[in-house]
Amino acid sequence: MDHRFRAFTFVDHIHAVQPGVGIQGRYAIPSGIATFSPALVAEAVGQLAAWSVMAAVDFQFRPVAGLAASIELLAPVCPGDVLELAANLETLDHQCASYSGFARRANTPLLRLDHAVGPMLPADQFDDPAALRQHFARLRSERVPSGAFAGLAEASVELLGGEPGQSLRASLQVPKSAPFFSDHFPRRPVFPGSLLIQSNLDLALRLAGELPVPPKESTVPVDTLGDQEPVEDELRARAGARGWGPGREEREWTVRRVTDVKFRAFTPPGEVLEIEACLERLTADGALLNVQTRAGKRTVGSARVHLTPETAP
Amino acid sequence: MSNTDIAQDQVSAVYPTVAEKVADALGCDLDQLKPDASLIDDLGAESIDFLDVVFRLERAFKVKIPRGRILEEARGDLTTAEFERGGTVTDAGLERLKSYLSEVPAERFSSPLKVADIPRLFTVETFCRLVIRQQRAATDAPRAPS
Numbered sequence: 448m449d450h451r452f453r454a455f456t457f458v459d460h461i462h463a464v465q466p467g468v469g470i471q472g473r474y475a476i477p478s479g480i481a482t483f484s485p486a487l488v489a490e491a492v493g494q495l496a497a498w499s500v501m502a503a504v505d506f507q508f509r510p511v512a513g514l515a516a517s518i519e520l521l522a523p524v525c526p527g528d529v530l531e532l533a534a535n536l537e538t539l540d541h542q543c544a545s546y547s548g549f550a551r552r553a554n555t556p557l558l559r560l561d562h563a564v565g566p567m568l569p570a571d572q573f574d575d576p577a578a579l580r581q582h583f584a585r586l587r588s589e590r591v592p593s594g595a596f597a598g599l600a601e602a603s604v605e606l607l608g609g610e611p612g613q614s615l616r617a618s619l620q621v622p623k624s625a626p627f628f629s630d631h632f633p634r635r636p637v638f639p640g641s642l643l644i645q646s647n648l649d650l651a652l653r654l655a656g657e658l659p660v661p662p663k664e665s666t667v668p669v670d671t672l673g674d675q676e677p678v679e680d681e682l683r684a685r686a687g688a689r690g691w692g693p694g695r696e697e698r699e700w701t702v703r704r705v706t707d708v709k710f711r712a713f714t715p716p717g718e719v720l721e722i723e724a725c726l727e728r729l730t731a732d733g734a735l736l737n738v739q740t741r742a743g744k745r746t747v748g749s750a751r752v753h754l755t756p757e758t759a760p
Numbered sequence: 761m762s763n764t765d766i767a768q769d770q771v772s773a774v775y776p777t778v779a780e781k782v783a784d785a786l787g788c789d790l791d792q793l794k795p796d797a798s799l800i801d802d803l804g805a806e807s808i809d810f811l812d813v814v815f816r817l818e819r820a821f822k823v824k825i826p827r828g829r830i831l832e833e834a835r836g837d838l839t840t841a842e843f844e845r846g847g848t849v850t851d852a853g854l855e856r857l858k859s860y861l862s863e864v865p866a867e868r869f870s871s872p873l874k875v876a877d878i879p880r881l882f883t884v885e886t887f888c889r890l891v892i893r894q895q896r897a898a899t900d901a902p903r904a905p906s
Binding site: 513514516538540541542543545562564566707709710711749 | 784828
């Protein structure tokens with residue numbers, strides 16, 4: 448089966464575009480899939496921006512995932528949702544493109560991507576520029592039927608251990624073959640950065656599950672905390688005293704923001720990655736985790752994950 | 761603009777913020793940083809880190825830093841052919857580079873020097889000076905009539 452522009456393509460129509468300046472589009476999440484993660488929403492915004500960038504340079508170059516200052520997760524996304532997407536380019540030159548963008552469902556903001564930077568590489572290393580040009584024209588002229596994305600197989604992750612409540616390591620086996628490699632990219636299969644981020648978030652949430660969840664009415668006087676002062680010991684002590692802890696609190700940790708996202712290297716099919724999440728800070732307002740991804744000794748990706756305690760749905 | 765136009769106290773004034781942003785981008789401790797630390801050889805920076813450093817400096821100092829600015833300014837009025845030949849910096853180019861990157865210890869300029877290896881020379885202070893030049897350029901730029 449030909450998976451091109453089906454297996455990992457999250458823009459099905461472009462309403463408006465000023466190449467190199469800004470772009471608006473949409474993506475209808477197939478209703479038949481089990482889940483659609485926030486990382487894929489960020490991927491959709493990034494793909495939309497990439498169309499504007501590539502159109503500006505006649506598909507000779509393409510941006511690849513590099514940096515993102517901040518990704519805010521504003522509301523959950525469900526299969527069947529229609530994402531309205533937009534991106535504004537901040538800079539575009541021969542070295543990189545930078546942009547900000549967002550996704551919303553009707554009037555509900557879903558995700559905001561702030562200052563993403565993509566290094567520019569020759570497009571023909573990754574794809575057939577003529578095929579890209581042709582698909583861009585199609586996205587401009589018609590609404591590509593939704594439903595092509597069939598979802599993703601569960602990531603092959605094995606927990607390796609760590610220090611409870613402080614750090615957690617896991618290995619991620621990147622598949623040797625998967626439908627998404629046909630799209631990402633046809634001439635050079637690369638494990639998508641968005642899927643790596645999703646694995647980072649999953650591990651961060653597992654580590655957060657070992658942390659005490661601050662109660663709704665914080666018993667820690669706010670005026671003694673300072674703005675973002677760590678109160679980890681106090682929270683842990685109170686958690687012990689009151690019996691709060693993983694699974695015993697009505698509130699749960701929720702990822703609200705990912706910052707300092709950086710991809711240092713391409714991950715090819717079949718690579719084994721090690722992901723490590725470490726607690727940086729625990730306060731009454733939230734937890735900050737630093738997540739590093741390594742291939743052997745080399746760090747290939749990093750991100751900071753910000754979690755807040757929220758009432759469980 | 762020559763490097764000698766920049767006084768050391770100006771460098772010292774921006775250094776704490778530049779060092780903080782470099783440390784943030786590279787994920788290293790501030791204690792590891794010294795003004796003459798090479799970002800690549802001493803701090804393990806890769807090409808994506810340079811983009812990260814530049815973007816953090818742009819935000820911190822509210823200046824625009826075009827990518828490749830250091831190399832562009834280092835070459836100055838030399839043509840590409842005068843500056844490099846077949847990927848190697850010419851003698852004239854090397855002299856120009858030593859003058860422009862006067863903060864870099866002389867022994868780090870190998871000869872022959874590959875153009876691709878020029879970023880190995882960049883130190884934390886190189887970025888301080890880049891910020892100062894961009895601040896001056898922004899101040900000197902003619903303002904659009906209101």
